[in-house]
Amino acid sequence: xxxxxxxxxxxxxxxxxxxxxxxxxxxxxxxxxxxxxxxxxxxxxxxxxxxxxxxxxxxxxxxxxxxxxxxxxxxxxxxxxxxxxxxxxxxxxxxxxxxxxxxxxxxxxxxxxxxxxxxxxxxxxxxxxxxxxxxxxxxxxxxxxxxxxxxxxxxxxxxxxxxxxxxxxxxxxxxxxxxxxxxxxxxxxxxxxxxxxxxxxxxxxxxxxxxxxxxxxxxxxxxxxxxxxxxxxxxxxxxxxxxxxxxxxxxxxxxxxxxxxxxxxxxxxxxxxxxxxxxxxxxxxxxxxxxxxxxxxxxxxxxxxxxxxxxxxxxxxxxxxxxxxxxxxxxxxxxxxxxxxxxxxxxxxxxxxxxxxxxxxxxxxxxxxxxxxxxxxxxxxxxxxxxxxxxxxxxxxxxxxxxxxxxxxxxxxxxxxxxxxxxxxxxxxxxxxxxxxxxxxxxxxxxxxxxxxxxxxxxxxxxxxxxxxxxxxxxxxxxxxxxxxxxxxxxxxxxxxxxxxxxx
Amino acid sequence: xxxxxxxxxxxxxxxxxxxxxxxxxxxxxxxxxxxxxxxxxxxxxxxxxxxxxxxxxxxxxxxxxxxxxxxxxxxxxxxxxxxxxxxxxxxxxxxxxxxxxxxxxxxxxxxxxxxxxxxxxxxxxxxxxxxxxxxxxxxxxxxxxxxxxxxxxxxxxxxxxxxxxxxxxxxxxxxxxxxxxxxxxxxxxxxxxxxxxxxxxxxxxxxxxxxxxxxxxxxxxxxxxxxxxxxxxxxxxxxxxxxxxxxxxxxxxxxxxxxxxxxxxxxxxxxxxxxxxxxxxxxxxxxxxxxxxxxxxxxxxxxxxxxxxxxxxxxxxxxxxxxxxxxxxxxxxxxxxxxxxxxxxxxxxxxxxxxxxxxxxxxxxxxxxxxxxxxxxxxxxxxxxxxxxxxxxxxxxxxxxxxxxxxx
Numbered sequence: 001x002x003x004x005x006x007x008x009x010x011x012x013x014x015x016x017x018x019x020x021x022x023x024x025x026x027x028x029x030x031x032x033x034x035x036x037x038x039x040x041x042x043x044x045x046x047x048x049x050x051x052x053x054x055x056x057x058x059x060x061x062x063x064x065x066x067x068x069x070x071x072x073x074x075x076x077x078x079x080x081x082x083x084x085x086x087x088x089x090x091x092x093x094x095x096x097x098x099x100x101x102x103x104x105x106x107x108x109x110x111x112x113x114x115x116x117x118x119x120x121x122x123x124x125x126x127x128x129x130x131x132x133x134x135x136x137x138x139x140x141x142x143x144x145x146x147x148x149x150x151x152x153x154x155x156x157x158x159x160x161x162x163x164x165x166x167x168x169x170x171x172x173x174x175x176x177x178x179x180x181x182x183x184x185x186x187x188x189x190x191x192x193x194x195x196x197x198x199x200x201x202x203x204x205x206x207x208x209x210x211x212x213x214x215x216x217x218x219x220x221x222x223x224x225x226x227x228x229x230x231x232x233x234x235x236x237x238x239x240x241x242x243x244x245x246x247x248x249x250x251x252x253x254x255x256x257x258x259x260x261x262x263x264x265x266x267x268x269x270x271x272x273x274x275x276x277x278x279x280x281x282x283x284x285x286x287x288x289x290x291x292x293x294x295x296x297x298x299x300x301x302x303x304x305x306x307x308x309x310x311x312x313x314x315x316x317x318x319x320x321x322x323x324x325x326x327x328x329x330x331x332x333x334x335x336x337x338x339x340x341x342x343x344x345x346x347x348x349x350x351x352x353x354x355x356x357x358x359x360x361x362x363x364x365x366x367x368x369x370x371x372x373x374x375x376x377x378x379x380x381x382x383x384x385x386x387x388x389x390x391x392x393x394x395x396x397x398x399x400x401x402x403x404x405x406x407x408x409x410x411x412x413x414x415x416x417x418x419x420x421x422x423x424x425x426x427x428x429x430x431x432x433x434x435x436x437x438x439x440x441x442x443x444x445x446x447x448x449x450x451x452x453x454x455x456x457x458x459x460x461x462x463x464x465x466x467x468x469x470x471x472x473x474x475x476x477x478x479x480x481x482x483x484x485x486x487x488x489x490x491x492x493x494x495x496x497x498x499x500x501x502x503x504x
Numbered sequence: 505x506x507x508x509x510x511x512x513x514x515x516x517x518x519x520x521x522x523x524x525x526x527x528x529x530x531x532x533x534x535x536x537x538x539x540x541x542x543x544x545x546x547x548x549x550x551x552x553x554x555x556x557x558x559x560x561x562x563x564x565x566x567x568x569x570x571x572x573x574x575x576x577x578x579x580x581x582x583x584x585x586x587x588x589x590x591x592x593x594x595x596x597x598x599x600x601x602x603x604x605x606x607x608x609x610x611x612x613x614x615x616x617x618x619x620x621x622x623x624x625x626x627x628x629x630x631x632x633x634x635x636x637x638x639x640x641x642x643x644x645x646x647x648x649x650x651x652x653x654x655x656x657x658x659x660x661x662x663x664x665x666x667x668x669x670x671x672x673x674x675x676x677x678x679x680x681x682x683x684x685x686x687x688x689x690x691x692x693x694x695x696x697x698x699x700x701x702x703x704x705x706x707x708x709x710x711x712x713x714x715x716x717x718x719x720x721x722x723x724x725x726x727x728x729x730x731x732x733x734x735x736x737x738x739x740x741x742x743x744x745x746x747x748x749x750x751x752x753x754x755x756x757x758x759x760x761x762x763x764x765x766x767x768x769x770x771x772x773x774x775x776x777x778x779x780x781x782x783x784x785x786x787x788x789x790x791x792x793x794x795x796x797x798x799x800x801x802x803x804x805x806x807x808x809x810x811x812x813x814x815x816x817x818x819x820x821x822x823x824x825x826x827x828x829x830x831x832x833x834x835x836x837x838x839x840x841x842x843x844x845x846x847x848x849x850x851x852x853x854x855x856x857x858x859x860x861x862x863x864x865x866x867x868x869x870x871x872x873x874x875x876x877x878x879x880x881x882x883x884x885x886x887x888x889x890x891x892x893x894x895x896x897x898x899x900x901x902x903x904x905x906x907x908x909x910x911x912x
Contacts, residue, residue, distance in 0.1 A: 082738070102750055104571055104738075129754035135570035150856075151755035157765075158569030160561075174755050181569040181764075183561075206563060251850070253568045253770040279837055280851050326775050326798040326848040419559050428545070432554030434727060436542040437877040443539070486737035504539075504546055 029386040041404040043298060045207075045229035045259045049410070057408045058186055058209060060161060060415065062140040063107045064089055077101045077110070077122075084108055086136075092144070094118040098125060103134040106418065112143030112167075119168065124149030131172070134159050137418055142166045152178045153192070156185075160416040165189050174277070175201045176218070179208065181254075184412045188212045196275055197282055198223035199240070202230055204254045207410050210235065219276045220245050220285065221267075224260050224296070226252050229410045233263045241274045242285040243267040243309065248295035249281060250319060250328035257296035261404050262304060267291060269308040271351075284321050286311045286353035288368070293335045294321050300404055302341035306348065306370075311356045313348035313370040313388070314340065316377065338373070338380040339399055345370040345388055427498030430491055434484070441504055447481060454500055464496035465489065534592075534687060534887060536585040536694045542878045543724040544580065551587060553580040553643070555726055556735055557766050567644065568764040570753075571734040575766060578643045579657070582718035585695040590719025591880055592691065593712065598681050598888035599665065600627055601672035607716070608894035610636035610664070613879055616813030617723060622781060622821020626670035633787060635821045640810045643721035646771050650819045652804045653793035657720055658713040675709055682707045687887035719880075725809050726766070728875035734765070741872055748869025756856045757833065757866065768808035768873065774850045775802040778818045778832060779840040786842050787820060801847045812871045830866045834858040 065087025069080045073095020089109040112120040122131040130151040140163040146153040153169035156179035169176040171194035180203040192199035195218035214236045215221040221237040223245040237243040248257045276283035288311030318333040349368025373392035381399035438446035471481035540551035560574040567576025597606045610624045611617040617639035623631040648660035664670040682688045693700035732740035753760040764770045791800035817829040
C-alpha cells in the first residue's frame with residue numbers, strides 16, 4: 001500500500017517533467033563574458049536586515065547572570081533546570097542521563113562539559129519521548145550526546161533567540177533538531193544521524209541559520225518548512241534519502257515558505273533507502289534526491305556541490321509530491337521564483353529510485369537529470385543552464401544576480417524582544433485579565449468592588465499585593481479570596497497600582 | 505403517553521402565561537449593564553480585551569506557539585450594553601420557532617457552553633448529525649462549525665437559528681417576534697441608541713447578530729492552572745500534570761502540533777479518522793463544506809480549553825471520556841476508518857505507542873485547562889417574559905403572541 005503510493009507520487013512528480021522535457025532540444029552553448037557586474041541580490045529578508053551591515057555575523061548569545069549549576073553523573077539535569085533562574089548556566093558533566101529535560105524559562109544555557117572526548121549522554125533507552133524540550137526565549141543547548149529517544153532530540157516550541165550547537169544526535173526518533181514557531185536562531189556544528197524523518201527540521205520559524213552541520217543516514221537531511229528568511233550554508237549532507245528540503249507542508253497554521261538560501265553545502269550521495277514513518281510527507285521522497293523544493297518560494301540554490309545523488313540533483317515541485325496528504329485550499333502549491341545560481345553538479349541520476357526510473361523509461365531515459373522542475377515555472381532563473389542536464393526549465397531566464405554574498409546571515413542583529421509591546425501595562429492586563437473575574441469597579445461581583453478596595457488602601461499598593469498573595473478572611477458575607485501567589489511580586493504590585501487608579 | 509403529549513403544549517402555555525405575567529412586571533425595568541464583563545476594559549464605551557497573553561509576541565501573528573505566545577486575532581470592541589443584550593438573547597427561547605429552544609439549550613454555561621450530548625437536539629427533538637461545540641474563546645475563532653463552513657460568528661449563528669431541526673425560525677419570524685416584544689425594542693434602543701431615535705425604528709437582523717456575537721466573544725477562558733504555569737508559576741501544576749504536559753507536547757504524542765497553545769487549537773482542518781457512533785453513516789465533514797475531496801472526513805481542530813467539561817468527545821460524540829478520546833490517537837493510523845473509505849489521514853496520526861500511564865497523565869494535564877472564572881450570570885428573567893429553557897432540553901411550548909400572555 002505504502003509502496004504503491006510512493007510510486008504513484010513519483011510518477012506524478014515526473015509526469016510534468018516528461019511533458020516539458022520533450023518540448024525542445026538544448027540550445028547551443030552561448031559563450032560570453034559579462035562586461036558589467038550583475039545586480040545585487042535582494043529579498044524581503046535583505047530589506048528587513050538593511051542598515052545592519054557591519055554587525056558581527058551571528059552575534060546572538062544567551063544572556064548569563066553568573067549563576068552556575070553543575071550537574072554530575074547520577075544527578076538530574078531537570079532538577080538543575082528547576083533550580084535555575086533566568087541567566088543561569090547549567091554545566092552537565094560527562095555521564096549518562098536518562099531523562100527528558102524541559103526548559104520553560106528564559107535565558108538558560110544548557111551546556112555539556114566535554115572531557116577527553118567524553119560527552120554527557122542523554123539516553124532515551126527507546127522509552128522516553130524527547131530529550132530536550134524548550135519553550136523559553138534565549139535558550140542555548142550545546143555539547144550533548146543524545147541517543148535512543150522516541151520523539152525528538154532537541155525540540156523548541158516558540159522559543160526565540162535560540163542556539164543549538166555542537167551536539168551529537170544519534171539514532172533518535174523523528175527529528176534530531178526541531179525548532180518550531182521560533183524567531184531568530186542558530187543551528188550549527190551539530191552531527192546528526194539515523195533519524196527517520198528530518199535530521200534538522202526548521203518548522204514554522206523565521207530568521208534561522210542552519211550552518212556547519214554534518215547530517216547523514218537519515219530520511220531527510222535538513223528541512224526548512226513553512227519558514228521564512230533561512231540560510232542553510234556550509235553543511236555536509238550525505239547518505240540521506242533526500243539531502244536538503246525546502247517545503248510548504250499543507251494544513252499548517254502558518255502557510256508560507258520563502259526566502260530560503262541553500263548555499264555552499266556538500267550534498268553528496270543521498271541514496272539511503274527511505275525508512276520514513278508511513279503517512280509522513282517525507283515517505284514520498286525518492287531515494288537519491290539531492291535538493292527538493294516543494295511549494296517554497298524564492299529559494300536560492302547557490303554554490304553547492306551536488307554529486308552522486310542517484311535520482312535527481314535538484315527537484316522543484318508542487319503538492320503533487322505530497323499525494324498522501326489532504327490539500328489545503330489556503331496554501332499556494334507552486335515553488336515560485338526559484339533561483340539557481342552556479343552549483344557544481346556531477347554524477348546525479350545514475351541509478352534512479354525505481355519509481356523515478358519508471359518515469360524516465362517512458363521518456364527513453366535511464367539517468368535522472370541534474371535539475372527538474374515538474375511544474376515548469378515561468379518565473380524561475382538559472383545561471384549557465386548549459387552546464388546541467390535539466391527537465392522543465394524551458395521558461396527559466398538568466399538570473400540578474402550571481403551571488404547572495406551580501407547576506408552573511410539571516411539571524412537578526414538584535415535579539416527579538418521578549419514582549420510584543422514596548423509600553424504594555426502589565427498591571428492593567430493583570431487587573432482586567434485576572435482580578436476582574438471577581439472585582440468590578442462599582443458593584444459587587446464575587447469579591448468587594450474595586451472602589452471599596454481603593455478607599456481602604458489609597459496609597460498602599462503594597463498592602464493589596466501582600467494581601468492578594470496570602471488572603472485572610474475579612475468579610476463574613478464574602479467568599480474566601482483564592483491566593484494570587486501564582487503572580488510574582490512584581491506582577492502583583494503592578495496590578496495593585498493599577499487597581500488603585502482605575503476610574504470605571 | 506401520546507394523549508399526555510397532546511396536552512403538554514397547552515399546559516406549558518398556561519404555565520408560560522402565569523410565569524410570563526409575573527416576569528413581565530419585573531422585566532419592564534431591565535437596564536443593560538453599562539460595565540464591561542470581566543476580561544475587558546471599558547475604553548470609551550468599547551469593551552477591549554485585556555489579558556496577560558497580550559504581553560507576548562507570536563510568530564507571524566498567527567497566535568500559535570508555546571507557553572508564552574500571543575493570541576491570534578480576535579473580536580472585541582462591542583459596547584457593554586451590546587454584550588449584555590446578547591446575553592439576554594442567548595438565553596431567550598423566543599428566538600426559536602416555537603419557544604422551546606434557546607442558544608443556551610445546546611450551549612449551556614454549566615456544561616462548558618456545550619450540552620453534554622454526543623449529538624445535539626433542537627426543536628424537532630431528533631439528534632442532529634454533530635455535537636455542539638463549546639463557545640469558550642470563540643472570540644479567537646477564524647472558522648466555525650465542525651466543518652469550518654462559516655467565517656464569522658454572525659454567519660455561524662444563522663445556521664442553528666434557521667435550521668429546521670435546530671431553532672427552526674426564519675428571518676421574518678425572528679424580526680417579528682423581537683419587534684413585537686416592547687422590552688426588546690427598549691433594550692435594542694439601549695444598545696444602539698442612535699438607531700432608535702425615531703419612535704418607529706425597528707430591530708434589525710444585523711443588530712441581533714451583533715449582540716449575540718458580542719456576548720459570545722466575551723466568553724474568555726484563559727485563567728486556568730495551565731495558564732498560571734505558562735505565565736511563570738512553576739508550582740501551578742503537579743508533577744503528574746507536568747508529566748502529562750510533556751507527553752502532550754512531545755513529538756511522540758504530538759497533541760500540541762494541532763492543539764497548539766495558547767488556545768490549544770491551530771484552527772486548521774485535520775483528517776484524523778475518528779469513528780461516528782454505531783449505525784451512523786460516515787460523516788464527510790469538510791470535503792462537503794469546502795468542496796475539497798481530499799478533506800473527506802476532515803474536521804476543524806477543536807480547542808481543548810475547558811475540555812474536561814464537554815464530554816462526550818469528537819464531532820459526533822463517539823468517545824465518552826477524555827481517556828477514550830486520548831487513547832484513540834494511539835490506536836494506529838486509520839484504525840477506525842470504515843471499510844471502503846480512503847482517507848488522507850493527517851501525518852501526525854501515527855503509532856506513538858503511548859503507555860496506559862502516559863494516557864492517564866495526558867488526562868491529568870487536560871484537566872488543568874479548565875477555567876470558568878469569567879462565566880457570565882444567567883439572566884433571572886428574560887425580556888420576552890418566557891422562562892429560560894436550557895436546563896430542560898427541548899421542552900415543547902408556544903411562544904406567546906406579541907410576547908404578551910394571550911389571556912390579556
